[in-house]
Amino acid sequence: MPIDIIKNKKFEIVTFLIFLSFFFQSIIEVNDSLSYIENSYKRPFLYPLIINIFEFIFSDYFKRPLIIFQLLLGYFGVIYFLKFFFNKFKIKSFIYKVILFFSISYPYFNLSMKIGNSILSESLGYPIFLIFIIFFIKSIFGNKNYFKNFLLSLVFFSLLVLTKKTFLILVPVYFFSLIVELIFSKELKKAIISILFFFFTIFSLNIIEKGATFIKYGTFSTISVSGSSLVSGPFYLAKEDDFKKIKGDLNKKIINNALKILNENNIERIKRNHNSNSDILSFAKDTRRIFHDYFNKYVIIQSIFEDNVEDVFIKRDLQNYKYKNISSQHTTDIAIQLIKLNPVENLYFYITNVIYGMGGYFISNNELNGYYANIGFSGLFIFIFQILIFIISLTALFQKTKHKLLAKICLLFILINFTNISAVAMYQPVYDRFSFFSFQLIFFISSFVLIKFFEDK
Numbered sequence: 001m002p003i004d005i006i007k008n009k010k011f012e013i014v015t016f017l018i019f020l021s022f023f024f025q026s027i028i029e030v031n032d033s034l035s036y037i038e039n040s041y042k043r044p045f046l047y048p049l050i051i052n053i054f055e056f057i058f059s060d061y062f063k064r065p066l067i068i069f070q071l072l073l074g075y076f077g078v079i080y081f082l083k084f085f086f087n088k089f090k091i092k093s094f095i096y097k098v099i100l101f102f103s104i105s106y107p108y109f110n111l112s113m114k115i116g117n118s119i120l121s122e123s124l125g126y127p128i129f130l131i132f133i134i135f136f137i138k139s140i141f142g143n144k145n146y147f148k149n150f151l152l153s154l155v156f157f158s159l160l161v162l163t164k165k166t167f168l169i170l171v172p173v174y175f176f177s178l179i180v181e182l183i184f185s186k187e188l189k190k191a192i193i194s195i196l197f198f199f200f201t202i203f204s205l206n207i208i209e210k211g212a213t214f215i216k217y218g219t220f221s222t223i224s225v226s227g228s229s230l231v232s233g234p235f236y237l238a239k240e241d242d243f244k245k246i247k248g249d250l251n252k253k254i255i256n257n258a259l260k261i262l263n264e265n266n267i268e269r270i271k272r273n274h275n276s277n278s279d280i281l282s283f284a285k286d287t288r289r290i291f292h293d294y295f296n297k298y299v300i301i302q303s304i305f306e307d308n309v310e311d312v313f314i315k316r317d318l319q320n321y322k323y324k325n326i327s328s329q330h331t332t333d334i335a336i337q338l339i340k341l342n343p344v345e346n347l348y349f350y351i352t353n354v355i356y357g358m359g360g361y362f363i364s365n366n367e368l369n370g371y372y373a374n375i376g377f378s379g380l381f382i383f384i385f386q387i388l389i390f391i392i393s394l395t396a397l398f399q400k401t402k403h404k405l406l407a408k409i410c411l412l413f414i415l416i417n418f419t420n421i422s423a424v425a426m427y428q429p430v431y432d433r434f435s436f437f438s439f440q441l442i443f444f445i446s447s448f449v450l451i452k453f454f455e456d457k
Helices: 002-008 010-022 033-037 046-061 063-088 094-108 122-141 146-163 165-185 188-217 226-230 232-237 240-244 249-264 280-285 287-307 320-341 343-360 375-396 404-425 432-456
Strands: none
Touching: 010 063, 010 094, 033 046, 046 063, 046 122, 046 146, 063 094, 063 122, 094 122, 094 432, 122 146, 122 165, 122 404, 122 432, 146 165, 146 188, 165 188, 165 404, 226 232, 226 287, 226 320, 232 287, 232 320, 232 343, 249 287, 249 320, 287 320, 287 343, 320 343, 343 375, 343 404, 375 404, 375 432, 404 432
């Protein structure tokens, strides 16, 4: 009997032992970790709340139990996600299962960010995201228990947004899916009820967020610092004359303060080729070099607009979270004004950011310092590969094939990844911390399609 159990649960046992090994690895703390531990004003409350619970139970020794909790949740999220695909598509091979396990659990092995061992909201968000995906697939592509699965997807969507606001990118995914459902199923009543449930969820999340702010600061409102991210790109691209055209006294003070800090630290903004000042084609050709420079300076610029604006305000009149909230509103206005002054450049720069975020970034020869490699095509291939998956999956929907469900899932994963990258690119370079969870779906489904091809043979 024990041997039979081990044989039947071999995959679960092996993968659990892998996660168990993470329990004893180092705890990773980065710059943002402290803001979660201290429950900073700009952090959604769920992850800091969980940290506070562990602090209350384990006092100064809370970090190791917190990491173990994150890893256990991660293991459950990964296994729940995989079990759906194994059962639905009848994957039997142990080797194939292990390969798919690594394809979706890679963020726990990633050398740049082992999310299970990191004190970051991604450690909580990623496994919840995987569970959400399954309930979402069951609701929009399944034939049974639609409302049960749809409501459960909304529950996990709520947990995601309360963990990290990045997951608001799922809002257009919901809307698009509901519209498609309405068009093809023609079940008007079901679609209307689903939309009402969705709006109620958004309304409830807004109330919960404002309630959390009220508990912390005594004000029933939301706090946003997104303006400091939104303005960074247009500020980096702007010409000196553009700053003279900014309207609003406080806006001008914020801009002058940012320029002063950059000058004091000998940090240059965009270095243009002589032609790109007047020629959009020259600017386009030079975008890769410009973006590479912006990628390295974004954090500095964003920090100036978020953390170094105290001199612009009278601090005795404003608490920390208030002046940063007001600063965010003004930096958003500055960003809009700068974009209007250079709409074509900003649009092209945004499209470049999206393409690079989708995997299209490739390194130029001068960045390799004389060494030549096939890095250019390799980077661009990832972007092109996603386009090919999209075309093949879309074509499969109109073919007589038994793999229409798989084609729909491929399209869903591409939609989620594209929506995420497009949203992140509006505010900042698409760092892996903000793109890994959606890109991991592409990595997984690509591996899965290949495995399914050989399984069917």
